[in-house]
Amino acid sequence: METSTQTKTSAAAGANALAEAWESLQQTKPGIRIREAARALGASEAELLATKIGPQVVRLQGPWPELLRRFTTLGRVMSLTRNDACILEHKGLFQEIDIIDAGPRSMATVIGPIESRVFFHAWHVAFAATEEKTDRVLKSIQVFDRSGEAITKIYLQEKSDEEAYARLIEDFRSPDQSPEQPVSVYAAEVLQGPENEAAFLQEWSELKDTHEFFGMLRRHKVDRYHALEVARGKYTYQLNAKATPQVILEQAAAQKLPIMIFAGNRGNLQIHQGKVRTIRLLERGHNGPEPWLNVLDPDFNMHLRMDLVDTAWVVKKNTTEGFVTSVELFNKQRNLVAQFFGLRKPGIPEKLEWRSIVENLPAL
Structure with missing residues (x-):
């Protein structure tokens, strides 16, 4: 032993x-x-x-x-x-940091020049x-x-x-300063829902705020990608994934239209709110050229690896101010890569300029 x-x-x-x-x-x-x-x-x-x-x-x-x-x-x-x-x-x-203590689901909101949603369980x-x-x-x-x-x-x-x-x-120094770091693999979460598609779509139609969307997915035990498939033709439709992100950024830059970009992982969701200016598609990588779509602004950079973007969806969610429209990107494993919204504040309808950009994006 x-x-x-x-x-x-x-x-x-x-x-x-x-x-x-x-x-x-x-x-x-x-x-x-x-x-x-x-x-x-x-x-x-x-x-x-x-x-x-x-x-x-x-x-x-x-x-x-x-x-x-x-x-x-x-x-x-x-x-x-x-x-x-x-x-x-x-x-x-x-x-500004607000800690929301909910036991295992404890999280925080970070608001200001750096904005994020933090999930401490990870x-x-x-x-x-x-x-x-x-x-x-x-x-x-x-x-x-x-x-x-x-x-x-x-x-x-x-x-x-x-x-x-x-x-x-x-x-915050740990007493453990050994050179080994144990790791363990996360088990894949298997969600089979929704059991009742009609009830799921009915609840979607009754949303009052975009923040209710995640709770709705959990209640119906459905993963995000499958939810978009269920709602296809009613609240969602697919776009040309290879062209869409660049068109969004270039149109927003040309119109000086403030947008929101969300990207993250199981422990942090970082958010950009504002205009984008310098858009560049570049190739780099140590294992051969990789196509990266970039925003290269003084205080904000985005780097999106386009060969890993597999699908793009338009998603409409009901709110008390009307529909809010997002464009959501997924990889081949059907994991969410990034989301784009028109910048809006609570209580204010979505900008028509953003809706126009989305409506004219290249379809699949």
């Missing part, structure tokens, strides 16, 4: 082997990003980062709501949230990391779920408060 000491020795050996493999990969592919390196090595980002624990990397612990609140002390930072296909980056302040471990680049030093707080996937990363900027950053690290 393996003893506790043997287990620790085995884990340390595994971490050392992973660190060596990562270093070898970086020599073979200089500049490879940690997410790509983790995939190539059959590991996770969190496992790779843990191998650097020492002067450059410190493991942090919760309480996670208190850690989030401390982001307000850092001053101007860059907040990055992503999934496999879409990355949102905002520069600004963590201004926050598992965090690290403070210092990365030395050829032209700069990057300091960050990085949060991961239990599978080792990144939830969000907060990077210091030129005018960030470095002293507040140092205090945060000391206050």
Whole structure:
């Protein structure tokens, strides 16, 4: 029977082997990003980062709501949230944070220059990391779920408060500073609904607010993609997925029309609210050219990997102010990649300019 000491020795050996493999990969592919390196090595980002624990990397612990609140002390930072296909980056302040304590479903809303919806049930471990680049030093707080996937990363900027950053690290330093980071795979959630399609569509017709949509899906035990299929022709229809995102961004930029972009993962949903200006389609990647659609504005960047966008849907939800129209992008696994809305405030109908853009998007 393996003893506790043997287990620790085995884990340390595994971490050392992973660190060596990562270093070898970086020599073979200089500049490879940690997410790509983790995939190539059959590991996770969190496992790779843990191998650097020492002067450059410190493991942090919760309480996670208190850690989030401390982001307000850092001053101007860059907040990055992503999934496999879409990355949102905002520069600004963590201004207003409201913690909604609901036990296992505890969450927070972040409002201001950086806006997000935070789901603490997925926050598992965090690290403070210092990365030395050829032209700069990057300091960050990085949060991961239990599978080792990144939830969000907060990077210091030129005018960030470095002293507040140092205090945060000391206050949230974990007693565990070992180079191993255990991870576990999330079981796939299987939803078979809706059992009664007519009742589901009837409830859809009676929505009063877009925020009721997720609760409706849960009540009917239906996943989002299947819900759109059930409502096809009534509240949803498909678009040309390869053309739609670029048309939306270019039309919004040309008309100076404020829009909303949502993208995230199981632990964080980051939101852009405002105009977009500089739209570029570029190819990059260490494993061959990858087509990325980009918004490259001073305080906001979006990077959308177009070859991973499989379907695009127009979705209409009833509200007390009339229909609210979104365009939703999904990957081949039918996971939500990103959503686009016209910017609107509660109590105000959707802008006709946004509806016109959506109505003229290329159909499937």
